[in-house]
Amino acid sequence: MQLEAKDIGFRYGDGPWLFQGVNITLEPGEIVGITGPSGRGKTTFCRILAGFESPIEGAVHMNGAPLQKNGYHPVQMVLQHPEKAINPRWKLHQILNEGYQPDQELLNLLGIEQEWLTRWPHELSGGELQRFCVARALGPNTRFLIADEMTTMLDANTQAQIWHAIMEIAKKREMGILVVTHESKLMQRLCHRVINFNEFD
Amino acid sequence: MSILEVENLSVSFKSYTDGFKEINHKVISSLSVALEAGEILAVVGASGSGKSLLAHAILGILPSNASISGSIKYKDEELTAARLATLRGKELALVPQSVNFLDPLMRVGSQVRTAANGGDAVSAQRKVFERYHLGKEVENMYPFQLSGGMARRTLLSTAMVSGAKVIIADEPTPGLDPVVIKEALSNFREFADNGCAVMLITHDIESALQIADKIAVFYAGTTVEIASVKDFVGKGEAIRHPYTKALWRALPQNEFIPIPGSQPHPSSLPSGCLFAPRCEMATPECEQAQPEMRELRDGMVRCIHAT
Amino acid sequence: MIKKFPLNRKQRTLVKIIISIIFLVTVILGGVLLDEDKIVTNLSERNSAPSLEHLFGTDWLGRDMFTRTVMGLSLSIGVGLIGAIGSASIALLLGMAAATMGKMADRIISWVIDLFLSVPHLVTLILIAFTLGGGFKGIVIGLTLTHWPSLARVIRAEVMQIRSAEFVQVSQKMGKSRWWIAVHHILPHIVPQLLIGFMLLFPHVILHEAAVTFLGLGLSPHEPAIGIILSESMKYLSSGMWWLAFFPGLCLLIVVRTFDQIGENLRVLMDPTRNHD
Incomplete structure (x- = not known):
């Protein structure tokens, strides 16, 4: 179950290349960080890995085969702003169960309280919503997780809570994680190795 | 003398449940904080702790379903709506x-x-x-x-x-790379060094520590501690409140160990100390009443056990 | 401070909606149940001004104007409802289709929308109604076929916006089908739009129905539609019988405003993020 990005290149229309020739390999259970200044396409690259966007050049492979366009995507992504990643007209139990039914153990691990499930998204804080986004992304068929500035908007305690939960699950399921963050100390704390996105220019 | 003084501020919101019942949520309760000229005060807390609402309350831009009590004084004079209208954008800037x-x-x-x-x-x-x-x-x-x-x-x-004499900055740093953050923060420092008072609202305790003089820690709509930046060193022995200690310990460069649970929702606030349900030091006494802010070692803390 | 009501705002909104609906239902039922005898010609009571016995007065044939107005409104609301529901359904189908079925479908549908919008719909309406031979069927089909384009355009824009929202992309990657996303993610956002659109269409439809009938191309004169009443009354206005046009016109206005009210209040109730103001 290896995730491989081969020679990925992306640009909008006929504009200049945002990046070209990006090669990254992620092993199961491996936690890899990406650094680099903002505006160089890190987020776009993540979106390509998660299947939100198609690369202009190159391909994303899993176990040597290209990823399917339809069906459950084995690479799931958690974004910076949970408010945008959640349908404001759904109650939280609907949001949580959209992809699968997370078990109580996972909810406890992430600190999701039973009482929140009957609420609307706008009644919860960003930190609380982000736990739902994480739980939702950790379906049984998720092999790799992409965390794009996932905890940037959260306070230190919530950040540590969420990461501890994810690390525990990643270890148990041999799940690979790609971490994008500006906080070098968080990166050092979490990652086995760090890739500099600038090197691909 | 403080240039801006918030005393015993409470803010509540009228809202509706799923049925047709109207309820009042107290999102800020008995909050006191003061801003000095030439100083940066960082207001730090989790999202939902009411720190942005404090800024909105000071600038008088809360939505219409909010009601407010307590006092906000600017240059020792009550900041009324009329006075705000003349000061906003001139002496007070967001x-x-x-x-x-x-x-x-x-x-x-x-x-x-x-x-x-x-x-x-x-x-x-x-x-x-x-x-x-x-x-x-x-x-x-x-x-x-x-x-x-x-x-x-x-x-x-x-x-x-x-x-402006008072500048309130609401979450100016997230999502920027370190170089830009550093630059933005040094700009605030420059403001303060020119005699302005700066209130820096952020969830990011780390960047707050880089430039602020004092840190006010928010939890569930009130201040739990006001401390000098110098107190945030080592294992946090100089920090007064257990929540602040927890925040400090949870930083990736420190122990990265979180405390469990989460901030109570405004609709179900505990009767006593707001932090008691998550506090290791909590005793039955803590559940009696919400502790008052008290002075301790050149700072302020809202905890009866803090030493 | 406003006087303190025993009900809170959300409850008052609900009460307003209920009152509006009761009012409309009463008018419709009134039209069906009112005694037809009251509108038979009674030459002994011609042209009498409003009185307790004849609230809205009587016309040149001695018919009770109150009864005629209620029956006319009832008929107009009926026609308006069918026309507005039909138009809103077309708008929903085409709007959703344009935004979800690919570029080609979008181009064709947008072109048709522009085509319809470029001709004043009163003209199209008259043409269609005339082709179908006028009468109830002609006017209803005409109204249905002419009032959808602007709403369809709004819905298309709304769907496109939601389709690119992050939560929809996340849903796709959880393996949800297009159809599932359309029903579960997009539709809940469209319903309020559709409702408001529908409520705004309704007065439009009623007024156009009245206009076409007024011009003699809609419902036949023996059906006491509000347009016919107004059209006939015009002739008598100069002779000082103001009540003939005044009350039916006023009632039409009230009914139209009532629908507006329901639309606006429903919107407030349906949006979970607005439950505080």
Whole structure:
């Protein structure tokens, strides 16, 4: 179950290349960080890995085969702003169960309280919503997780809570994680190795 | 003497349950904090702790379903709605979170000029731009042409050019890379060194520590501790409140160990100390009543057990 | 401070909606149940001004104007409802289709929308109604076929916006089908739009129905539609019988405003993020 990005290149229309020739390999259970200044396409690259966007050049492979366009995507992504990643007209139990039914153990691990499930998204804080986004992304068929500035908007305690939960699950399921963050100390704390996105220019 | 003083502030919101029942949520309760000239006060807390609402309350821009009690004083005089109307944008300025607060259809130079109060607006704007290393060509650009860092400096210029005495910055740093963060923060330091008072609202304790003089820690709508930045060293022995200690310990460069649970929702606040349900040191006494802020070792803390 | 009501705002909104609906239902039922005898010609009571016995007065044939107005409104509301529901359904189908079925479908549908919008719909309406031979069927089909384009355009824009939202992309990657996303993610956002659109269409439809009938191309004169009443009354206005046009016109206005009210209040109730103001 290896995730491989081969020679990925992306640009909008006929504009200049945002990046070209990006090669990254992620092993199961491996936690890899990406650094680099903002505006160089890190987020776009993540979106390509998660299947939100198609690369202009190159391909994303899993176990040597290209990823399917339809069906459950084995690479799931958690974004910076949970408010945008959640349908404001759904109650939280609907949001949580959209992809699968997370078990109580996972909810406890992430600190999701039973009482929140009957609420609307706008009644919860960003930190609380982000736990739902994480739980939702950790379906049984998720092999790799992409965390794009996932905890940037959260306070230190919530950040540590969420990461501890994810690390525990990643270890148990041999799940690979790609971490994008500006906080070098968080990166050092979490990652086995760090890739500099600038090197691909 | 404090330039801005918030005393015993409470803010509640009227809202509706799923049925047709109306309820009042107290989102800020008995909050006191003071701002000194030449000083940066960082307001730190989780999202939902009421820190942005404090800024909105000070500037009088809370939504209409909010009700407010307590007092906010500016230069020792009550900040009434009428007084606010004359001071807002002149002596009190907000540096908003996002670039979306710039008018997308107006050249940034003229936007900054509209904020200038009296005098030669054009030369004032040019001076400020020069100071923030914004080239002459930036004047004629539209917001979409600016990079994130430039946009942020433009927002700062707007506050600067107004000659404000008090600047309130709401989450100015997230999502920026370290270089830009550093620059933005040093700009605030410069403000304060020129005699302004700065309130820096952020969830990011780390960047707050880089430039602030004092830190006010928010939890569930009130301050739990006001401490000097110098107290945040080592294992946090000098920190007074257990929540602040937990925040400090949870930083990735420290132990990265979180405490379980989460901040109580305004609809179900505990009767006693708001932090008691998650506190290791909690005793039955803590559940009796919400502790008052008290002075302790040159700081303030809202905890009966703190030493 | 406003006087303190025993009900809170959300409850008051609900009460307003209920009152509006009761009012409309009463008018419709009134039209069906009112005694037809009251509108038979009674030459002994011609042209009498409003009185307790004849609230809205009587016309030149001695028919009770109150009864005629209620029956006319009832008929107009009926026609308006069918026309507005039909138009809103077409708008929903085409709007959703344009935004979800690919570029080609979008181009064709947008072209048709522009085509319809470029001709004043009163003209199209008259043409269709005339082709179908006028009468109830002609006017209803005409109204249905002419009032959808602007709403369809609004819905298309709304769907496109939601389709690119992050939560929809996340849903796709959880393996949800297009159809599932359309029903579960997009539709809940469209319903309020559709409702407001429908409520705004309704007065439009009624007024156009009245206009076409007024011009003699809609319902036949023996059906006491509000347009016919107004059209006939015009002739008598100069002779000082103001009540003939005044009350039916006023009632039409009230009914139209009532629908507006329901639309606005429903919107407030349906949006979870607005439950505080």
